Each structure stands twice: as structure tokens, then as C-alpha cells.
Amino acid sequence: MTHALATYTSLWLIAALLLLNIHLPFAQSTTTSEPLLTLNNSDFDDLDLTPYLQVLADPTHKLSFSDIKHQYNRQFTPLRGYQKPINSNYTYWVKLRLHNTSIRFIKGFLHLGVNDTTHVYIYDHQAAAFQDRQNTGVMIDFKDRLHGLGNWYDQLAEVRLTPQGLYTIYYKIHNYPSQVIDFQTKLVTDQSQQAHNKRQNFTQGVFHGFFWLIFFIAITVFISTKEVVYLLFALQTISFSIGYLPSYGYLSFISHNNIHDYIIWLVASQLAGISYIQFMRVVLHTRQLSKYIDYALVLMIITRLMALFISGVLLYQYKHAVATNMLSIINLVNMVAGITIIVIVYNRGATFAKYLLVGSFLFLAGLTLNSVASLGLITDIEPGLFLQAGILWQNIMFGAGLGHNIYLNFKKEQEAQLKILSLEKNAKRELEQKVAERTQELKKANSEILTQNEELQQQQEEVLSQQDFIATKNKELARTNHKLDSSIRAANNIQQAILPHQSKFDQLLNDYFIIYQPKDVVSGDFYWINPIKTHPHQDTFPRPANPSVLTHTHKVVLAAVDCTGHGVPGAFMSLIGHMLLDRIVNVLKITNPAKILTRLDNEVLNILTKNGVHSDGGMDMSIVVVEKLPDGQTQIDFAGAKSHLVYVDANDATLKEIKGSRRAIGREIKHPLGFENHRLTLPANSLLYLKSDGFTDQNNVKRRKFGTRRLKHTLAKIHHLPLLEQKVFLNTLLERYMRDTEQRDDILLIGVRL
Template sequence: MNQLRTRVFIIKWVLLLAVMSPLEAQDIFVIKSQKTRQSLFPAFNAEYFEDKTGKLSFEQVQQQHFIPNRASSLNFGYSSSTFWIRLQLQNASAANDWRFLSFIPYHNYLDYWQQTSPNTWKHIQTGWMYPFASRGNFEHVGFAFPLDLPQGSITTIYFKLSGYDPLTFPLELIQKQSLDLRFQLENLYYGIYFGILAVMLLYNLFIYVTLRDRNYLYYVAYILCLLIIFSSSTGYLFRYIHPDLPLINLYSSRITMGVIVIMTSLFAIHFLELKKYILWFYKLFLIDIGLAVLAIIVTGTELYSSATNDLLSIHSPLLLLAGILAWRRGNQSARYYVLAWSIFIIGATTITLRNMGLLPINAFTTHTVEIGSALEIILLSLALADKYRILRIEKEKATYEALIIQQKANEELEGKVKERTLELSESNTELRQINEELDATLHTVRLQKNEIEEQNIQINDSIHYAQRIQQAILPLEHRMKEILPPHFLLYRPRDIVSGDFYWAEKLGDKAFLIVGDCTGHGVPGAFMTMLGIQAINQIVLQKGVEAPHQILNLLDEMLPSLLKSENTSVNDGMDIAVVVLDTQQQTLSFAGAKSPLLMIQEGHLVEIKGNNFAINGFRSKSSLDESYTLHSFPLSTNTQFFLSTDGFQDQFGGDRGRKFMKRRFKNLLSTLAPHSVETQQLMLENELDSWMDGYRQLDDILVLGIKASLL
């Protein structure tokens, strides 16, 4: 009987040792007093177990074999397994306000067990996919578990970690006061970071509203996406915006990553001018936009949950490569762009390697991507400003070169004409005096003729270059479509360059339209158009003058100083008409300098004449101090108006070789009114070609028709 009892006793002890052996193999982490109140890192003493099925219960896991960690943190990277962490603690300090802290807030599922007695466990079930209140402790945006462990006591802790995001678990022990101070510093840091993003967003949004440049719109959308992603990944969005809607945590960053691919693709296409510099990259980013839309769909439906994240990982290096290639091919605006994306990719690569478990968890690997993104946002803003600076310099340089080329061409032409005239005069004298030298003289004249023709070709080439410059100054067709209602434009210079010009711009609710006829045509007229456009830009865009008659008054004051014709008899000027369409007030305002407005309302054509004195033109004594007159009209449902120079109505042609005349021109416009603007332009061109059949164009021709129904 005694032997039987002895055997039972031995068997009980063996079983007890078998159960306790996993715990005995684990080193106990001793909590000691910290004078500096720094964090303790018990992960060195932790053990972990990988449950690949994810189905083991807490009781079953306690019987499993755990692996020692021996590292400052627990980082299992991207994994579909469930990981259990076990830790034994002994409190050798006098404090009992210790907290277990994991500052990473996106643990999808996190369970915490603390042994309070031999058979009793305190259990907290929380995580990224539970309401924020499930944590029970709100001392940090991460996970903070109070450790109720009196001095000298020993306890066992279990953590259960699983989810879709990287299983990175930077386990710390920290006292409450130190945690409060740390959280305050983190709030200050993230307040500065989010403040930078918010300021840059509002600043560039204001610039977009002012300039209407699509680059700024894509840039602002990108900043907004970064705000959403980083406020979500740091836990602030969850804690303060949607604490009871954890499902948003799962989709906010994923969907936003797809939007980032779309916005950065559009930004790169327009900012780097990829269609001009790298056509195949332009097509590649169009494909990326389509893939991003598809990735958002499959991510939202959980068919492929990491689709947007994987696409963004591939897309980001392509953005940097596109910038480098565009820079090498001559796009100087790309330098800040390349630097910005280089810094961001370094930060993104650092945190990616950390999440994969290839880099340690520390302040550098955690915050590099945030600092990099802030620097990237600032550098991209500098890149946009630098692009506008370069465009302004190039435009000023082109204008200056055009003036120099034209001046040089005029000087060469005058010199050659004088020189050849003198030579021809001398040759004629010699011909009258010496008939014997006739053949030699004729040969000399032929040589001179060839040289003059060659010079004329060079001059024409210079004038053709001036034509391209003049076309660059005039508004482009797509810009006219953005500014104006449905319209047509008939523009035929008599020579290569024109003395007629048109100008259009939109400021707020007002669209400005100006048609001018400068003194002369050809090269002199073209110079006048450049001076006129320069003066109009200063008056409307820089000084902000909006009333048509005030624009003409200022133009009449500025042009003499530009021509340096004050107190002289020089009256080089221009006939000009100014129209302002106010979309808010639904009105049309007009003022003209020897240029009328032809308006059709309710089927009737009315001519509103401008003042009878041109810009910088001759004035009678009675009109020396007279200002230009303002005319205003309400817009109706079928309002149409025309602005034109006098080239069309003064053109000779027809059966009798007479002028077209204003009355015939007005009747022609009346018959055009019921048709669309495209048909109107075609009918007007056909009428002009038919009238000019066999006759040379005498003057520059410009006709602009607009259907300005209720805007």
C-alpha cells in the first residue's frame, strides 16, 4: 500500500514538472526602479509561439513549446499566422503604476492575459478592428495595458497577435507619469507634422483657385491623401474622429493609396510634360490610373486586400524614374520633383523594411517616412513655384529675342537698301558715260540682285520666326474655350505677321475679351500688337482694372509712354473694343475706341458705336479731356455679339471690284445668327473667299463672334 502511494506521488510530480517545464525555461524579467523614468524593454525575456492555424485556444496554447525571442522588440513581419507571446515578470520596484505599451496602433486583433491568481486570468480583447473603447485605457493612441503588480509579486503575461497588417510588436514597460509626458511630446510632434500638411494644403489650394492650374489641384489632392493615411496609421483619426467605427480603419488607408496612384500619375503627366519629353511614360501612367481604379475595387470587395498597397509600391519608383528622365531630357522643373520623391522613397523604404522585420523598431525607422513626406510636400511646392519661374523667364527671353531679331532685320534692310541704291545710281551714271562697260555693269547688277534676294529670304525667315512669337502671345484656342462661351474666330493676317490682335482672360466671375486693330500691318503692326498686349496685361492682370472704359483710358495714357511719343506728332495707335461678360450679374459691358459692338438680341442686330477717337489717336479740341464711354446690357437667352476690325468690310472684290462695305457686312452677320458658331465661321469664310476671288487681300482681317446667352 505504501509503495502504491509512493508511485502515485512520483507520477504527480512528473506530470507537474512536465506542465511547468515551459514556464521554468523562461527567464523572469525583473522590474527595477528607473531614476531616469525611461522605458524598459522586456522583449529580451519574452517567448513566442506561432499558431499557423489560428484556432488554438488559450488553454491549449499554454501547453505548447514557446521559442525565446532574445531581441529588443517582437517583429513577425507580414504573416497570416497567429502569434502568442509569453512573459514572466517580477516587480522589484516600489512603483505599481507600470503599463505595457505598444505604440503601434494598427494591431488588427490583440488579446491580453495577466495571471492574477494561480487559476485566474485577467483578459482584455481589443485591437484595430474593435471600437476604441475596447482598450479600456486611453493614455495613448496605441495600446496601453495597466500592470497591477505590487512590489515583490510575480505574474505571467500572454499576448495574442494576428491580423492583415504587419505584426510588429514593440513591447515596452513604462510608468504612467513617463507615459503621460511621452504622449504629450508625441502630440506636439504630430501636431507640427499635421500642421505642415494642413498649411501646405490650404496654401496650394488658394494658389489653384487663383491660377486654375491643374497641377496644384492634383498636388492638393495628394496632400489630402497623405493626411488621411498618416492620421489613420498613427491612430489619431480612429481615436478622435470615428472611435466607434473600426471598419473605417480597414479601408481608409487602402482606398486612399489607390487615389494616391491616380493623383500622382496625373501630377507627373502634367508637371513633367511627359507627353512632350517621355511619351512611353505618359502611356504607362495612363495604364497606372486604370490599374488604380481596378485595385480600389478589388480591395474594397476583399478579393485582393493588398492590391492598392502593392500597386503603390511599384508605382512610387516609377514616379522617381520619370522625374530623372525628364530632367535629363531638358525639363529643368524636374529637379525639385526628383529630390522630393527621393526623400519620400527613402522614408517609405525604411518603414517597409521595418514592417518586414528586416530593420529594428526605433524612432528612426518609425518616423523617417513622416519626416520624408513633410519634406517631400515642401519640395514639391518649391517645384511648382520653380516651374512658373522658368516659364516666365523663357517667355521674357523669347519676347526679347524677337525684338532684337526684328530690330536687326530692319537695320540690315535699311543699310542694304541705301547701299544698293547708291551703287545703282553710280552704275547708271557710268552706263550713260561709258557704253563699253555695259556688259560688266549688267553682270554687277545681277550679282547685286542675287544678294538682295538672299537677304530678303533671310529677312522673311526672321519675320516667320516673329510670327511664331506673335502666335505664342495670342491666347491659345483651348484657353479661349475655357474662358468664353461658344464662339468662332476668323483671323487672317495680310502679311506673315498681323497688326490685328485679340486678347482674352477670365478673373473670378468676369470674362474679358479685347479685339484691336493697330496702326499699319505686317512688321510695324505686329510690334504695335506686342506693345498693346503688354499694356493690357499690366492694366487688367497686374493693376486689376475691370471696367472696359477704364481699361481704354489707362491704355490711352500708357501707349504714348511705351512709344515715347509724348509731345510729338506721332499718332501711332489702335482701334480697339473691350467687352466684359459678368456671369454673376448676367451683363455685358462694352467700351470702344473707333471700334463698334454688333449685337443681336431677339433677332435684331444693333450697332453700339465706340468713341470716335482711337488709342493714342488724333482728338479734336472738344474731346481732349473726354474719357471713353461705358455701355452695359443685360444678357438674354439668345444674345449674340460680334467684334471685328475693318479689314473684312474694306476688302475689294465682287463683280465690280468694290469694297464689301459695312452695311453688307452687317446684313451678312444677321443671316448667320440662327446657325451654330461652327457653321457661322464656315459661311463667313466662304463669303470672304468668294468676294476676294482674283483680288489681293488689302488689310488684316479679324472677326470674333460669340453666343453669350444666359451664362
């Protein structure tokens, strides 16, 4: 996995080598016999076994060890002479022949390439039998490996060679399609492997020890300062450490195989990268410095998050090589973009940018040395240590920058404290001077206050006298107000008495609702209903048994009236209107709606203009005469004075409107307009709606009226509901609309189902 971190720097080195036409050829085997590695003693250096390897491709993935041993043993080709391209879709068998010619027992380890699965078969020719079978590879669980080793890089197989023993070692390599076949093989002694393990544990202990020390220091500073930059630095540091732990097998107790280690490395490395980029945004103040630079850093964070998601998908498909290559490209792009941004910000004078710049170049130096060592140009030091050293020095440099910031902040606080002390001293001196001056002023003011107190006492006596006068007037106002309240309550009782009782509506109408909300105690709106006898000997009007509005034996006159004004003036007009309607319909027997309005208009004008005094009073009215026809339908005669009839025809279930005359009741005009009758015949279950303008004129908190269009739209939407549910819906709608406002006018809305 560290190799994955180094790949993006290796790219430009390899490109340079290609441009210079530098070739690194393999040595060719010049013998026709099978290669044989002869060990004369047990003390040997690490051996590169590439010249001794033979390879056989198995495109079918079906060859067993028995097939290889008995049928295909002579078909192996020396690796350095293998001309066919290596296909990661194939299974490959590798053969290695060893001969211990010494008189000592040799124990060593084969360092095999990093492949998905490698099965090692060791055949002892002297015993003519298997000596051992071992498993290794990144897809092999640790429990199935030699000694449960979990190191990503140390894919090991143990060999035990008896004196004068001849051995043939076969190992079978199978990778997922995206993973390159790695034939690299080395032989090391047991002592060399133990020394390698000790060096590795020591160097990794030092590396992780420094990182955890930096982490705890950063966390401590974050807890004390609550500045998020230290939390980001701590998160970046600990993520680098956690990312390296599985690479060297230190998390094998929680992971089952190297793929699990890879996932841990993937999440930790991307978290480290995201924390580093966010760390840059905070310490460089890119939001204030340049929105374009800040957008670029945010885009880098989003790219890493997307890469993390895509890598997870690829790992689910066992394409970890593709994921590694993609991450290498993203890391390379982010590194170039990050250094470019740091240079730009440094040129703009950002103080922390120099620490980021030096730290980034230290990281690049470690990355470059890692790549050079990976190419074999540095042999005595493990390549990954260069990269770890670069990362460590980078974080030490960042920590130094943060420490310098702490020092500068501390210095600023000290300067601020000294400034505050100086200001306090000056303020104290000025305060003493002002206290002395103020004392003199207070003495002078005290004598003035004594004089003013005498004047105040005189004024207080006058105020007390005025309070007694006001109290007397308040009592008189209270008595007057009580009389007015009693009068208004009495007027309300009278008005309620003249309004039709519910029992009368229940007797004459089968299904209806009335929304009646006076603005004040008494109202200028009222409703009126009365039957019209059609048979001279019929004195009562029993409620019909069938669900119709009325029987064929009588008509019903229904009116909704809106008198000018509200409160007491409106209530007086409503009494006049009610009295005149009773006289016109019940006494004068006028049942034509237009004639009723005409007679009512004349009577109101006579009353309001009596003795030559003109009044602005008047009425808007909707009046209907409802008559049940023998065929079950209902005949409606309608006339309106500046008021309209809204109805729903049960045949087509559409809301319609009949406009009334543009003339109001009781208003003088030079050219009188007549009132017009409208007749229509409606089937059963049709609906009539009569109203005043109080509902539509009601405003909300934005001073917008409810409006006729909104009311008609609402009625069209709810006309199919029972009338009681319509009433509840309309009341709730009106209550919500007029929330936090006062009622503007008296409200009257009547609905009737025929």
C-alpha cells in the first residue's frame, strides 16, 4: 500500500527513463537444461531467484499439482525467456529447483511477489514425496498462512532444506483480472528474516511513536484552545499512522486478510488527505483570501470522497489494482494542485504558507527517494522508509508552523494585556479627575434639588387634586359605558330575536349551513326566510319526509342582506330591512324577487330621506324564491341588489354564478336602474350559496383580501362534501386566513342543498 502512495512520483521518473531510452534487460538463460540453484553453505546473502524461475500458463484454471507434476513438468519455460505476454486472466505455475550441497540443514524464506493467491508445493526428491504445502497472498486469510503472517509486502513461504537434499518448489499464482502477475521471488536466511523483522518493528515503532506524540499534543492544544485547525492536524496525523499499521501487519488481530488491510489503508489515507486539504483551507484563510482557491480546495475534497466511494465499489469487485492506479493519479493531481496553491498563497504574503511549502518539499523528497530505491538505485534502505520519513518531517514542519502561530498569538496577547494595563492606568487617572469634578457638580446640584423639591411638593398637591377630579370623571365614564354596554346587549337580544330560529330553517330546508359572524356585538348583516302559501286553506307547512328542500304545496323566500356599516348603525338598518321584508312578503303578498327589491328600495328611501334629511344608509341583498316542481326539480327565481347568486348544477357538478343588478337598496340615483329577475330550474342535490361581502373582503396580515375568486374556487373544490363539513372547512379556512388580524366586516354565508 505504501507503493500505492509512491506510484504518482514514480510515474515521472519512469517517463524520464523512457525518454532517455534507458533499458533494463533481463539476463537470458543460455543453457537448455532446467535451471538449478545450488547452495553450498547456509550463510548466504539475499538471493534474487528470477534467473532460476520457470513458468507455465494455465488459461483454463483447471490444472492440478498432479497434472503439473506428471504431464506438464517438461513444458515449463524459463521466466527470462518467456516470450508470451503475461495475462492476468490466466493462472500461472512457477517452478524452482534447489539443491543443498552443504552438510548443514538450511532454513530460509521465499519472499514471493504480491499476488491475490499463491499456493506453494515443496517436493522432496530424496523422499519422493511432498514435504509441505503453504498458502499466501493478499486474498488468503491470515489463519491459513505461515505463522499467521499478515504483512502486505512479506508474502512468505518457509523452506527447510536437508543436507544434500534436492527440491522442486512449485507455486500456483491466481489473480483477479485487474491485478498484475508479480513473479518477483527472493530467498533469505532465517537470520536475515529475523533481522529484517527487528529492523521493521524498530523503525515502525519510532515512526508511529512520533506520530502518536504529535497527535496527543495537537489534541491537547485543541481541547484548550477549541480551534479546529489543531483538530484537523491531529486527524491528519493519526490517519497517516493508522494507514501504515496494516501495511506491516500490525492490525492482523482485527482483519482477516490483506484486502481488509487495504480497506483500512484506503479509508485512513483518504481521511488524511481530506484533513490535510481542510487544514490548508483553515490555516491559509482561503475563504477570505480567494474564493477561486477555496473552490479548488473544496473540489479536491469532493474528488477524494468520490474516489473513496469508487474504490469501495472496485474493491467489492476485487479490482484493487485498478483502485490503486486511480488513487495514484488522484494523489498526483492533488499534490501538484496543492503545491501550486501553496506557492500562489505564499506569494500573496500568507505567513503559514512557507511551512506548508517546506513540509510539502520534504514530503516530495521522501517520495522521490522512495521511487529511486524502488528502482534498485538505493539498496541498503527499505524504500518505504524514505516515504515515511518524508511524511513525518512534513508533519513536524506543520507542527512547527502551528507552534509558531501559538507563539505569535501569545505575544499578541501579552502586547494586548500591556496595552490594557496602560489604558486602565490612564482611565483611573481620568476617573479620579472626573470624580472630583463630579463631586463639585453634585454639591451644586444638591442645592438646586432642594429648591426643586419644594416646587415638586407644590406640584404634587396640584396633581393629587387633579387625580381626585380624574377619578370622579372615570366613575362617570364607567357608569356611561355600563349603560352603553347594556343598551348594545339589549339591541343584540332584539336582533337575535328577529333572526329566523333554527327550527324554522329545519322545517323549511332539509340541508343547509349558515356562517354568521358579526364584527361587533350587533351586526349589519342578517338573513331572512319565510314560506309562501300557495293553497288558501293550508296553515302549516310540515317538514317533508323525502330529502327535498320543500313540498309542492308552498314556496320559500330566502334572503341574505348586507346593510351599510356594522355595529349599531348596521343593526338599525337590519331592523328596518327585516321589518320591511315582513311587510312586503307577508302583508302585501309580493313574491316576485325583483318586485320585492323594488318595493323595499322605495320604502327604505322614504324612511332615510324623511323630513328632507339624506342618509348614506342602504342595503346589498340576494333574494331567492325556491319552488318545488312536481317532476322533482326545483325552480329558482333570483334577484340581487349589488349581490350575486352562486350555485352548483347537480347535472354537470360545475360552479356557476348569476350576477345581480348593479343598484343597491336605498341609494338615490338620477337615472334609476331596475332590478332584474332570473329564473332557472335545477335538479335535486344542486347547491345554492348566498352571501354578504364580509367573507371576500376579509384581509390577512399582508392586507390582501380573501377575494371572490378564491371563495368560488374553494366552493368548487368542496361542493361534493356534506354541507356541515363544508361549513367546518370554510370556518377553518377563514380562521387561518385572518390569523393575527382583526375582523374587517360582518360575515354572512348561507349554503342550501336542493
